[in-house]
Amino acid sequence: MSTTAASDSEAGPADIPAARTVAIIMDGNGRWAARRGLPVEAGHREGTRALRRTVEAGIDFGVRALVVYAFSTENWSRPADEVAALMEIFGETIERELPDLAVQGVRTRFLGRRDRVPADLLEQMENLERTTEHLDTLQLWIAFDYGGRAEIAEAARRCLEDGVAADALDEDALSARLYAPELAEIDLLIRTSGEFRTSNFLLWETAYAELVFTDTLWPDFGADDLRAALDTFSARERRFGGR
Ligand code: IPE
Ligand code: IPE
Numbered sequence: 001m002s003t004t005a006a007s008d009s010e011a012g013p014a015d016i017p018a019a020r021t022v023a024i025i026m027d028g029n030g031r032w033a034a035r036r037g038l039p040v041e042a043g044h045r046e047g048t049r050a051l052r053r054t055v056e057a058g059i060d061f062g063v064r065a066l067v068v069y070a071f072s073t074e075n076w077s078r079p080a081d082e083v084a085a086l087m088e089i090f091g092e093t094i095e096r097e098l099p100d101l102a103v104q105g106v107r108t109r110f111l112g113r114r115d116r117v118p119a120d121l122l123e124q125m126e127n128l129e130r131t132t133e134h135l136d137t138l139q140l141w142i143a144f145d146y147g148g149r150a151e152i153a154e155a156a157r158r159c160l161e162d163g164v165a166a167d168a169l170d171e172d173a174l175s176a177r178l179y180a181p182e183l184a185e186i187d188l189l190i191r192t193s194g195e196f197r198t199s200n201f202l203l204w205e206t207a208y209a210e211l212v213f214t215d216t217l218w219p220d221f222g223a224d225d226l227r228a229a230l231d232t233f234s235a236r237e238r239r240f241g242g243r
């Protein structure tokens with residue numbers, strides 16, 4: 001894993017800040033729906049539109065990789081009808097929204113456990129990963145049944161399975177066995193909806209990420225919010241523990 005993602009020499013448009021790898025905790029769908037007297041599914045559905053807007057804005061702003069938190073390992077504990085609706089909406093997004101983004105050069109991959117996802121959904125996910133694998137305008141990673149602790153525990157398990165000796169079990173050995181070793185370190189982590197926590201998202205990858213919190217509820221998020229977060233990022237001084 002590189003620690004120099006933000007200082008990537010690849011130049012973007014002159015006025016665009018240099019956050020190349022951005023992660024977003026897409027939170028606030030339930031409150032968005034509740035404020036309108038709508039069922040929670042309506043909030044999740046509107047959230048998929050915000051995702052599309054945000055990915056398109058990310059392309060315009062020179063973001064190279066976007067990692068979005070769609071469903072956590074803890075979200076299975078929600079009411080069964082909400083979980084069922086989320087699975088359905090996720091399937092619809094794979095069928096309708098993501099192919100449109102593929103036309104714009106977006107490669108989509110999924111990050112997380114794959115052993116609990118319904119079989120038909122898993123097939124859709126793997127199919128989309130296959131059909132977009134040659135695209136490189138923007139790398140979209142969708143964290144689904146994702147937990148940062150689960151990811152690190154899995155990486156440790158893979159080290160053991162690979163016979164890594166105790167004295168060779170270092171940061172590089174673990175990094176290489178995360179769900180997506182090719183995913184650069186996160187420059188900027190955004191959380192919407194006014195919550196100040198990271199809820200088990202990308203624990204390893206965000207070690208030196210800049211954190212930006214916004215009150216905007218996810219279904220209302222769009223290009224202006226992304227731009228504002230990128231501007232905030234560009235005004236930060238990153239030190240990585242140095243002088
Ligand atoms: C985020 O929105 C979507 C998921 C966690 C799946 P929420 O559903 O958590 O929205 P709030 O936090 O209840 O408003
Ligand atoms: C985090 O949001 C998970 C996703 C956005 C997918 P949650 O709504 O599940 O997090 P908490 O419960 O507020 O910490």
Ligand code: MG
Nearest residue numbers: 027028029030
């Ligand atoms: Mg929430």
